[in-house]
Amino acid sequence: MSNQFGDLNIAVLLPCYNEEAAIAQVVLDFRRVLPGTRIYVYDNNSSDNTSEQAARAGATVVPSRRQGKGNVVRQMFADIDADIYIMADGDGTYDVSAAPTLIQTLLDERVDMVVGTRNDVTIDAGRKGHAFGNNLFNKVYQAIFGNDFSDIFSGYRVFTRRFAKSFPAMSPGFEIETEMSVHASSLRLPVKEVGTDYGVRGEGSESKLSTFRDGFRILRMIATLMKETRPFLFFSYLAVGLLGVSMFTATPVLIEYFRTGLVDRMPTWVMSMTMLLASLMVFMAGVILDSVARGRNEQKRIHYLSIAPSRGEQHIHSTPRLRERRGTVKAEGSVKERNEKSARG
Known part of the structure; x- marks a missing residue:
């Protein structure tokens, strides 16, 4: 064959x-x-x-x-x-x-x-x-x-x-x-x-x-890659979860306050406010890290573009294959160096 x-x-x-x-x-x-x-x-x-x-x-x-x-x-x-x-x-x-x-x-x-x-x-x-x-x-x-x-x-x-x-x-x-x-x-x-x-x-x-x-392991890898490549979405989910905990714990305290004007369960209220602040901090971390992730993607994209495409160009367009292209580049580099030396001499 x-x-x-x-x-x-x-x-x-x-x-x-x-x-x-x-x-x-x-x-x-x-x-x-x-x-x-x-x-x-x-x-x-x-x-x-x-x-x-x-x-x-x-x-x-x-x-x-x-x-x-x-x-x-x-x-x-x-x-x-x-x-x-x-x-x-x-x-x-x-x-x-x-x-x-x-x-x-x-x-x-x-x-x-x-x-x-x-x-x-x-x-x-x-x-x-x-x-x-x-x-x-x-x-x-x-x-x-x-x-x-x-x-x-x-x-x-x-x-x-x-x-x-x-x-x-x-x-x-x-x-x-x-x-x-x-x-x-x-x-x-x-x-x-x-x-x-x-x-x-x-x-x-x-x-x-x-x-x-x-x-x-795969689930952990998906979560890790989500955090690295889509941090805004990842931390937004965490922020919503913390916000939900805050609202769940704060609701009975607020109901009691509006009914009696008193806050008897102060530890519960403190915990709910702590969860609320944590939710805001996590959300802001997602916003900041999203900008960092965009910068990393730009760098990866630039590195990707710095590599010759080499997708079978000779097979389709009769262009030189990988080894021939490298030999041409090296030869051109050697000729350029010799010309520069001659000009200096």
Whole structure:
């Protein structure tokens, strides 16, 4: 099978932890649908034969010592230089044959990230808790950050170099996909979703997700990202909550005062006024931090724009590819330096 993206520098990134049962087939499938593409398996301290199986199938195996998927993704994006990145899991649940469609969508739609949404995600290896959590967190995400994504937990994604190199990747674990989505939404980056088939794990492959533990981590990450990217909304909710407590405790005291002219429950009144002042302080903190967040978004946007787009321009417009552009820039720099030296001499 010929590679229709032969002019592009494409890297397939597969973070793995104890996936010896499926990783070899995943690597072989990617080699089949994208021949000639570089495939990297980042082994996150597996205790089985994941590395051996991946290497035998033809992948470049890289050890990743800091535990957690987010830590692995941060290392992958820092290590690998490419025009286009494909990230998928090594458990065999994603439809590898959809990879060319995702790449073509990235090129045609001129977007920075394409998410392969999972058509049968409710199956999720038979774990109903995961399906319920997916639906709940997707609705929470849409209510807070917008309707850019309908499957924020999909690990099947295609990125431009500009996205990969501007993404801070602060999450240590499975929250990393949520952080990717928030990064795109907060900077208003062009994104696209494409439906893909999603299967169950094969025999001998077990999910590493814990419904409650990882669900709590994801909820905490959403709250943290909300505080960092939308502080006015975050602190407004807290201010309304404190105001509600203040009103609830102050109402009986006020009723008694208007009826008798006396305030017998002074501690309750003091507490209600304290909650009111706290509400005002929290609200003002949200106003101030909103300005700070806007400044941070501007800086992140400027950093994003400082990176060459590299979205397959040669494939579409016959412009030089990444390596050639860099060689041209270096050559021009050397000529300029020689001319300056000659002028000084």
